[in-house]
Amino acid sequence: MVTERDERHSGHDTRVPSLRDTLASLRGGHTTARAVTEMALARAEASRKAFNAFSVIDWDRALRAAAESDRRYAAGQPRPLEGLPIAVKDMIDTRGLETRYGSLAYVGHVPDTDADVVGTLVDQGAIVVGKTNTHEFAWGVTTSSAAFGDTLNPLDRNRTPGGSSGGAAAAIAAGAVAAGLGTDTGGSVRIPAALCGVAGFKPTLGALPTRGIFPLAPTLDHPGILGRGVDDITVLARASGIDIPESDAWLSARLGVLAYVPPVPPDTAVFTASAQAVRMLRTLFTCEYVDPEDLFDGVYDAFAAIVLTEGGVEHFRRSDEARIAAHYSEETRQRLGLAKEVSLRDYASAQQVRHRFMHRLKAMMASLDYLVLPTCACLPPTLDASAVSIGAWSGTVRQALMTYTAPFNVAGFPAISIPLWSTGCALPAAMQIVAHPGDDGALLKIAAEIERIVHADPGPASHPASHPASSPAAEGAMHP
Numbered sequence: 001m002v003t004e005r006d007e008r009h010s011g012h013d014t015r016v017p018s019l020r021d022t023l024a025s026l027r028g029g030h031t032t033a034r035a036v037t038e039m040a041l042a043r044a045e046a047s048r049k050a051f052n053a054f055s056v057i058d059w060d061r062a063l064r065a066a067a068e069s070d071r072r073y074a075a076g077q078p079r080p081l082e083g084l085p086i087a088v089k090d091m092i093d094t095r096g097l098e099t100r101y102g103s104l105a106y107v108g109h110v111p112d113t114d115a116d117v118v119g120t121l122v123d124q125g126a127i128v129v130g131k132t133n134t135h136e137f138a139w140g141v142t143t144s145s146a147a148f149g150d151t152l153n154p155l156d157r158n159r160t161p162g163g164s165s166g167g168a169a170a171a172i173a174a175g176a177v178a179a180g181l182g183t184d185t186g187g188s189v190r191i192p193a194a195l196c197g198v199a200g201f202k203p204t205l206g207a208l209p210t211r212g213i214f215p216l217a218p219t220l221d222h223p224g225i226l227g228r229g230v231d232d233i234t235v236l237a238r239a240s241g242i243d244i245p246e247s248d249a250w251l252s253a254r255l256g257v258l259a260y261v262p263p264v265p266p267d268t269a270v271f272t273a274s275a276q277a278v279r280m281l282r283t284l285f286t287c288e289y290v291d292p293e294d295l296f297d298g299v300y301d302a303f304a305a306i307v308l309t310e311g312g313v314e315h316f317r318r319s320d321e322a323r324i325a326a327h328y329s330e331e332t333r334q335r336l337g338l339a340k341e342v343s344l345r346d347y348a349s350a351q352q353v354r355h356r357f358m359h360r361l362k363a364m365m366a367s368l369d370y371l372v373l374p375t376c377a378c379l380p381p382t383l384d385a386s387a388v389s390i391g392a393w394s395g396t397v398r399q400a401l402m403t404y405t406a407p408f409n410v411a412g413f414p415a416i417s418i419p420l421w422s423t424g425c426a427l428p429a430a431m432q433i434v435a436h437p438g439d440d441g442a443l444l445k446i447a448a449e450i451e452r453i454v455h456a457d458p459g460p461a462s463h464p465a466s467h468p469a470s471s472p473a474a475e476g477a478m479h480p
Contacts, residue, residue: 016043016175018228019084019235026073026083033069033083033127037062040085040129040177047174048130051152053167054176055090056098057130065127072125081239082125087171087180090131091138091164092223093212094118101214102134102164104147105319105327115212117181117223117240124239129177132167136329138183138216139311140164141191141401142383146329150383153196155427159380162192162401168226169196179227179236185216186303187375187405189224190417194375194430195401197419199451200226201233203440205412208240217310220303220409230418230448243441250446255281256290256365258373264403267378267390273420273429274374277454281372284453288368295360296407300399302353303406309347312339358411365436370446375417375430376401404432414440416447420454 017025025031041062047053062085069083093099093111095118100106114122122128133151135143143151143166153161154174161170165182169192172180182189184202193200201224208223215221225240227233238244257278260266266274281287315324315336324333365371378388381397388400408415414435419428433450435443 016040016178016228019178019232022084022178023081023235026069027078029073033066033073034063036083037066037085037127037129043174043176044087044130044171047154047171047176051154051157051161051170051174052149053132053151053170053174054087054130055100055102055133055148055167058097058128061096062127062129069125069127079123079125081121081235084126085129085177086121086126086236087130087132087168087177088118088128089165089168089180089182090134091183091214092118092181093214094128094131097128097131099131102136102138102145102148103328103332105323111212113212116209118212120240121181121236126236126239132165132171132180132182134167135164136332137214137311137315138164138185138188139332139335141187141398143167143170143192144383152383153380155197156380159382159427160195160385160397162195162376162380164188164192165200165224165226166192166196169193169198169200172196172198172226172228179225179232181236182224182226183213183216184222184224184409185220185307186409187402189222189226190375190405190415190430190432191401193226193417194419194428194432195380197421197428198226199229199233199416199418199447200224201237201416201444201447202408202414203237203242204414204437205409207242207414207438207440215310215314217307218314219310220306222409230416230444230451233416234444234448237440237444242444244444245441250369250442250449251284253285253369253446254367255285255287256368256371257287258290258292258371260292260377261296261373261404261407262292263393264377264395264400265390265393266374269379269423269425269427270374270377270429272424273422274431276422277420277431278372280453280456281450284449290364290368290371295364296357298353299357299407299410300403302350302357303410305342305346305350306354306410308335308339308342309350312336312342354410357407361407361411361413369435370443371434372450373432373434374404375432376404379423379425379427379429408434413437414443416443418447418451418454
């Protein structure tokens with residue numbers, strides 16, 4: 001007998017069908033859009049109460065949209081996504097639905113138009129059941145909020161779901177919806193996907209439009225998609241205009257394996273799960289260990305300077321000091337205070353580091369098709385954690401969760417996170433797969449195959465004697 005616990009540990013949640021299965025049921029007349037939407041709304045309400053996953057849920061609008069979908073099915077004229085419930089991060093505008101960007105400053109704000117990424121899906125029949133919680137202005141990795149309460153991880157309510165798209169990841173992990181939209185400036189889709197055991201995709205910079213999304217750092221911001229698994233992401237990605245190739249070129253793909261991103265080593269659970277996954281991938285793919293030394297020099301600090309500068313510009317041009325003081329959280333006010341200290345010279349230097357990193361990354365990947373590495377260095381921290389220690393390294397939660405993801409925002413390369421359930425506990429690790437710019441559809445195709453491989457039963461887990469947190473020699477333990 002397979003229990004719900006077993007299903008969750010294999011990366012599948014039986015409480016909500018996949019987008020593709022839901023479409024098949026709708027098209028076959030086995031259910032109705034109203035029934036599917038009512039179930040999603042009820043689960044959204046439950047996940048709001050249990051995990052604070054949603055900021056706004058709109059029954060009336062969603063059920064009106066479901067009625068239109070049922071009329072279209074009855075007339076034999078369904079659109080590609082007809083009747084599929086989705087969730088949308090509170091950073092993304094939704095016409096007629098409150099969008100407060102996670103801040104008291106925008107409570108009651110109702111956009112007149114949908115963001116482009118929302119409109120594209122709604123025009124094809126998708127139904128927005130609600131807005132998912134975000135860290136204020138997406139400027140954080142925990143989806144915590146003094147104003148609206150912390151979002152909790154459905155796998156362990158004492159732990160963070162990650163952020164800033166933590167509400168979307170929590171909603172999917174809790175079974176409210178199979179997929180939703182998020183944003184990713186330094187890992188804000190991939191981090192919560194990793195910590196909540198779902199999949200999260202950030203396409204190439206510019207592949208999806210950002211119009212109608214409140215900016216954090218415009219040269220780093222990416223719209224993203226979260227789903228139960230890669231296939232759910234693929235359904236929305238295809239509808240969003242990302243071409244999925246028909247060829248099987250991925251079969252000959254060459255993978256570069258990064259064991260870690262300096263200076264942050266993976267913890268034991270992440271290291272063990274990642275090493276086991278790489279061993280499984282070697283059964284199908286050519287894998288080559290990549291030395292991370294020097295590749296990431298200065299990138300995290302450059303990322304931080306770019307976010308502070310561009311984030312400061314966006315907020316100072318939108319709000320005066322009095323509004324910021326009255327309505328912004330202390331955390332965001334502190335960051336804006338730091339932003340005032342960043343000079344044009346600092347910003348220019350950060351952009352130069354960015355260009356050098358992009359050159360190094362392209363050169364390193366010249367003989368590779370994809371990179372694989374952990375998504376985050378650790379399992380979900382507790383809600384009250386302010387720091388993380390891994391072996392001899394210690395740093396902030398932000399550093400522990402973002403060091404492995406932010407570089408690929410800096411470079412603009414597409415990346416996806418898929419869960420690894422072989423950690424020996426109820427919490428997953430995650431594997432990040434990175435592709436060349438423009439290879440978004442190919443990335444989704446190989447990610448689906450990698451997901452199939454790493455979610456297969458590998459037998460008894462292997463426990464390496466050492467890992468990078470304790471021994472430099474262990475850096476090669478993920479070496480194919």
